[in-house]
Amino acid sequence: MKQMALDxxxxxxxxxxxxxxxxxxxxxxxLRLWADNPLRSPVPTFLWGxxxxxxxxxxxxxxEALRDHGSRVGWIDAATLHPAEYxxxxxxxxxxxxxxYTAEQQAAAFNWFVNAQSPAHGPARWVLAAADxxxxxxxxxxxxxxxxxxxxxFQLHALGETERRAVLRRAADExxxxxxxxxxxxxLTRFSRDLSSLMMLLDQLDAYALRTQRAITIPLIxxxxxxx
Numbered sequence: 001m002k003q004m005a006l007d008x009x010x011x012x013x014x015x016x017x018x019x020x021x022x023x024x025x026x027x028x029x030x031l032r033l034w035a036d037n038p039l040r041s042p043v044p045t046f047l048w049g050x051x052x053x054x055x056x057x058x059x060x061x062x063x064e065a066l067r068d069h070g071s072r073v074g075w076i077d078a079a080t081l082h083p084a085e086y087x088x089x090x091x092x093x094x095x096x097x098x099x100x101y102t103a104e105q106q107a108a109a110f111n112w113f114v115n116a117q118s119p120a121h122g123p124a125r126w127v128l129a130a131a132d133x134x135x136x137x138x139x140x141x142x143x144x145x146x147x148x149x150x151x152x153x154f155q156l157h158a159l160g161e162t163e164r165r166a167v168l169r170r171a172a173d174e175x176x177x178x179x180x181x182x183x184x185x186x187x188l189t190r191f192s193r194d195l196s197s198l199m200m201l202l203d204q205l206d207a208y209a210l211r212t213q214r215a216i217t218i219p220l221i222x223x224x225x226x227x228x
Contacts, residue, residue: 014060020195022163024054027154031058034126035065042126044117046148048134049156052194055130058156059096062128066092074116076101076109083108086115088122095129098148099138110144117147127151159195164188168198175206177216186218 016035021028027047034045047055056077063073071091076083078100093116095109109129116125131138135149159167165184172179179187191201208224209216 013064014057015064016058016061018199019054019057019061020159020163020167022159023157024154027058027156030152030154031062031128034128035062036069042117042124044113044127044129044148044151046135046151046153047128047130047156048132048153050132050158052192053156053158054195055132055156056096059094059128059130062092063094074112076105076112078105080105083112086112088115088119090116091125092116093125093127095127095148098129098131098140099133101140103141106141106144110141110147113144113147161188164193164195164198167195168202171199171202175202177202177206177209179216183216183218183221186221 016028016032019028030045047058049055063075066073072087072089074084074087074090074093075096076094077096081102081104083105093112095112098109101109113127116127119125129148131148134153134155135145138145138148140148165188168179168184168187187198187201191197204224205216205221209220212220212223214220
């Protein structure tokens with residue numbers, strides 16, 4: 001059954017606190033340590049896993065945590081068509097969706113990596129990167145590909161069906177919202193199944209149900225999609 005993309009409203013800001021770590025506890029603990037002090041021991045870190053496993057959530061969460069500490073961060077993802085020059089004031093370099101990089105993005109990522117790890121001034125900077133496969137399988141220029149695998153490498157695992165349902169149920173209960181099994185089935189089969197999209201959908205349903213003074217049902221979901 002074709003899943004519908006969710007394009008209503010805005011997703012909540014990703015944080016390390018709202019990442020559901022089931023199966024990924026080691027990676028989350030590692031990122032918490034570095035986000036609190038990115039200069040503690042700047043060994044590069046690489047996250048990989050299938051779509052919906054939380055890679056981008058974690059990179060954005062680290063970026064938010066560092067910004068809260070007043071740190072400056074360099075960021076490249078597939079949408080960064082013309083990456084900026086490396087900035088020595090950055091404390092961390094974040095590279096998301098590496099498997100999609102163009103030749104220009106690969107050149108910039110390599111330059112950023114080298115400058116971060118061997119800066120002209122000051123201590124080395126942390127590099128945190130992510131892709132949908134391990135470094136050895138990336139179709140990238142060899143000098144970048146090998147460097148991405150230099151340090152800590154964590155595979156992220158997407159939540160299973162039971163875990164998704166449990167997370168949805170808990171999130172709904174925290175909002176005082178009742179989700180029937182029928183509604184849960186509809187959400188899990190008709191929409192993107194990654195957790196961030198499901199949480200975004202729940203936020204929108206909660207707000208729409210309150211505004212229309214109706215319970216969350218399948219007709220309400222369809223009505224929201226037609227009217228939002």
